[in-house]
Amino acid sequence: MQRINNATFLLALIIFISNYGMQAQNVLSPAELLQLQRARTVQMHPDGKQLLYTVYKPRTPNEAPGGSHAEYRVMDVSTRQSKALFSDQLKGRAPHWSPNGKHLAFKKRTKGHYQIFVLAENSDEAIQVTHQENGVNTFQWHPNGKGFAYLSSTPSSDKEKELKKRGYDFITFEENIKNDRLFLIELDEAFMQTAIHQLTETGNVWDFNFDQKGKQLAYSATDQKLIDQRYMFRKIHVYDLEAGKRKRVLNNVGKLGNYCFSPDGKHLAYTGALNINDHAVSQLYKVSLANGETSNLTPSNYRGHISWCAWKNNKEIAYLAHEGVYPKLFTTSIKNEKRKLMLDAAKEGIIFSAPVYSAGFDSFAFSGSTPRDQSNIYHWDGQSAPVKISSLNPQLAQTKLGKQEIIKFSARDGMRIEGLLIKPVDYQEGKRYPLIVYVHGGPESHHSNGWLSGYSTPGQVMAGKGYLVAYFNYRASTGYGVDFAMQGFKDPAGKEFDDLADGIDYLVENYGADKDRVGMAGGSYGGYASAWFATYYTDYIRAAAVFVGITNVISKKGTTDIAYEELYVHSGDPLEKQWEMNLKRSPVYHAHKSKTATLIYGGAADPRIHPSQSLELYRRMKMNRHPAVRLVQYPGEGHGNRKQVGRIDVLYRQIAWMDWYVKDLKDLDGPMPPLDISDQYGLDWEY
Numbered sequence: 001m002q003r004i005n006n007a008t009f010l011l012a013l014i015i016f017i018s019n020y021g022m023q024a025q026n027v028l029s030p031a032e033l034l035q036l037q038r039a040r041t042v043q044m045h046p047d048g049k050q051l052l053y054t055v056y057k058p059r060t061p062n063e064a065p066g067g068s069h070a071e072y073r074v075m076d077v078s079t080r081q082s083k084a085l086f087s088d089q090l091k092g093r094a095p096h097w098s099p100n101g102k103h104l105a106f107k108k109r110t111k112g113h114y115q116i117f118v119l120a121e122n123s124d125e126a127i128q129v130t131h132q133e134n135g136v137n138t139f140q141w142h143p144n145g146k147g148f149a150y151l152s153s154t155p156s157s158d159k160e161k162e163l164k165k166r167g168y169d170f171i172t173f174e175e176n177i178k179n180d181r182l183f184l185i186e187l188d189e190a191f192m193q194t195a196i197h198q199l200t201e202t203g204n205v206w207d208f209n210f211d212q213k214g215k216q217l218a219y220s221a222t223d224q225k226l227i228d229q230r231y232m233f234r235k236i237h238v239y240d241l242e243a244g245k246r247k248r249v250l251n252n253v254g255k256l257g258n259y260c261f262s263p264d265g266k267h268l269a270y271t272g273a274l275n276i277n278d279h280a281v282s283q284l285y286k287v288s289l290a291n292g293e294t295s296n297l298t299p300s301n302y303r304g305h306i307s308w309c310a311w312k313n314n315k316e317i318a319y320l321a322h323e324g325v326y327p328k329l330f331t332t333s334i335k336n337e338k339r340k341l342m343l344d345a346a347k348e349g350i351i352f353s354a355p356v357y358s359a360g361f362d363s364f365a366f367s368g369s370t371p372r373d374q375s376n377i378y379h380w381d382g383q384s385a386p387v388k389i390s391s392l393n394p395q396l397a398q399t400k401l402g403k404q405e406i407i408k409f410s411a412r413d414g415m416r417i418e419g420l421l422i423k424p425v426d427y428q429e430g431k432r433y434p435l436i437v438y439v440h441g442g443p444e445s446h447h448s449n450g451w452l453s454g455y456s457t458p459g460q461v462m463a464g465k466g467y468l469v470a471y472f473n474y475r476a477s478t479g480y481g482v483d484f485a486m487q488g489f490k491d492p493a494g495k496e497f498d499d500l501a502d503g504i505d506y507l508v509e510n511y512g513a514d515k516d517r518v519g520m521a522g523g524s525y526g527g528y529a530s531a532w533f534a535t536y537y538t539d540y541i542r543a544a545a546v547f548v549g550i551t552n553v554i555s556k557k558g559t560t561d562i563a564y565e566e567l568y569v570h571s572g573d574p575l576e577k578q579w580e581m582n583l584k585r586s587p588v589y590h591a592h593k594s595k596t597a598t599l600i601y602g603g604a605a606d607p608r609i610h611p612s613q614s615l616e617l618y619r620r621m622k623m624n625r626h627p628a629v630r631l632v633q634y635p636g637e638g639h640g641n642r643k644q645v646g647r648i649d650v651l652y653r654q655i656a657w658m659d660w661y662v663k664d665l666k667d668l669d670g671p672m673p674p675l676d677i678s679d680q681y682g683l684d685w686e687y
Contacts, residue, residue: 027464048363351450402463439522603637
């Protein structure tokens with residue numbers, strides 16, 4: 001009997017060890033994170049029975065450098081069966097059904113430019129509709145289905161082409177910009193051109209929308225095609241198509257979201273900033289097109305941000321709002337401004353995007369994520385719970401992930417701060433863990449309680465390696481109202497980053513974070529935070545990863561492509577009134593104090609945070625004999641890496657840096673992590 005018990009015990013022990021080993025290996029690996037797919041909705045068929053959507057498939061390490069592959073798909077909503085929309089030969093882009101749902105328009109590259117093509121009902125032969133010299137950028141069907149509005153860039157003159165050919169194509173900075181003009185093309189029943197009209201002669205048009213009857217066209221425009229002007233100075237114009245002239249320019253101010261006509265064409269709704277200093281789209285407005293009277297329909301003292309709107313009918317507007325770590329979909333009455341909650345992410349457990357919808361506003365689709373699922377497509381009938389209708393990344397269901405939860409704490413001045421925490425896989429109360437803090441950019445952004453892991457913020461990978469991972473919605477984040485967002489106005493690296501320090505203290509005291517093993521990483525403004533903690537708050541973190549980050553506030557103002565945006569929504573005053581404050585809020589000013597291992601990396605062609613920002617911090621640290629600083633730049637990349645090769649390197653390099661200095665507590669005066677990490681990329685070597 002004893003022998004049987006011993007044998008049984010031994011067998012059970014073998015099974016336990018085997019299962020434990022399998023589970024320990026079944027965490028999310030960096031390679032698996034890099035291959036996760038994501039989806040985006042494109043258009044719901046007018047009858048609500050079919051859906052166009054896009055699946056983005058990351059390139060493998062061995063493919064030619066580039067962004068993710070985009071595959072357009074069409075799905076039968078009831079059966080959830082989908083298929084590729086275009087053949088490999090057709091290679092269409094930006095598909096859209098006609099207003100009656102019978103025809104499909106799309107863009108296709110021909111002779112070096114994109115033009116509009118149409119696949120008519122019951123036809124396999126695509127008809128080319130436009131022959132614009134510089135091609136078509138964006139387009140929309142005319143509501144009558146017999147034409148399109150589209151944008152096309154102003155072509156170069158023959159003289160300009162000849163000068164370029166002869167090598168005289170000098171750069172005149174922010175001058176001689178080729179703006180986008182707005183065109184209207186009319187077609188016959190066979191989709192052949194009958195007339196073409198250029199609706200704008202001056203300025204740059206960014207986007208546009210028809211009213212439902214095709215009598216009016218709203219468009220946003222600025223003087224020049226500059227990203228800074230897009231951010232801060234777009235004005236909504238309303239064009240009377242019957243009269244053939246612009247009839248009104250709206251008085252919208254600051255940042256602008258989307259806009260749309262009421263079904264009867266009498267009103268326009270739009271989302272936008274509260275004022276010129278509001279750093280994000282936050283409000284819902286309604287404009288009477290008869291007299292231009294504008295009403296703000298946002299609840300007073302609203303503790304949230306409204307980012308998107310659409311008309312449910314002539315009396316109600318639907319809008320998407322973000323309240324803390326959850327989005328919500330509401331309707332509001334234009335008569336009494338009474339709002340009703342349609343869909344609540346906190347209840348459904350899905351962080352959803354702005355929906356696409358049917359003509360009857362009774363069938364919806366959106367992309368969504370959860371703490372355990374990066375991206376899928378959901379269908380919603382407007383009443384019952386949303387239903388997941390795609391199956392991307394099914395492997396995540398079998399992956400052991402860290403538990404994600406909402407955390408809240410009081411900052412040093414009593415302000416309540418919210419965030420999200422991913423616990424290490426197999427987290428145990430009372431045990432000490434290394435901590436990594438991922439800081440969002442903007443700061444006009446926030447973390448929602450969905451999937452948080454990406455190539456530069458690999459939270460679940462780090463949780464699988466035994467880290468606590470924190471994402472704080474520090475002051476100046478969106479989702480908590482304009483007053484909360486304005487806490488960073490004229491105060492860079494002030495209360496914003498103090499909140500991060502207080503959050504670290506909170507996690508040390510309450511969740512087992514090891515105060516001697518803390519790392520921080522972030523991009524853009526999050527890179528600014530990481531550089532600030534590598535210098536000013538150096539006692540808080542042992543390692544920092546500064547991705548496309550601000551390091552010198554003064555020189556950043558003169559090298560960024562969004563200088564007016566920075567002035568109006570962040571600085572508030574010109575540089576000459578803030579020299580000393582800007583200097584002292586710059587990580588380079590405090591670089592000599594650093595006791596933090598600092599990895600600095602980013603795109604070598606970044607127009608937003610110029611690559612010289614990275615070089616300045618690196619040089620100040622090196623000149624102060626810092627023993628653990630490294631600068632890596634990615635050729636051809638801008639503000640964030642688009643190509644898979646740079647994403648692969650960022651992910652593996654950051655993990656190696658954090659493991660070396662945070663998890664393993666390697667001496668800062670010793671060797672740095674290996675510079676060449678290419679053996680981790682997953683390459684098929686052929687040399």
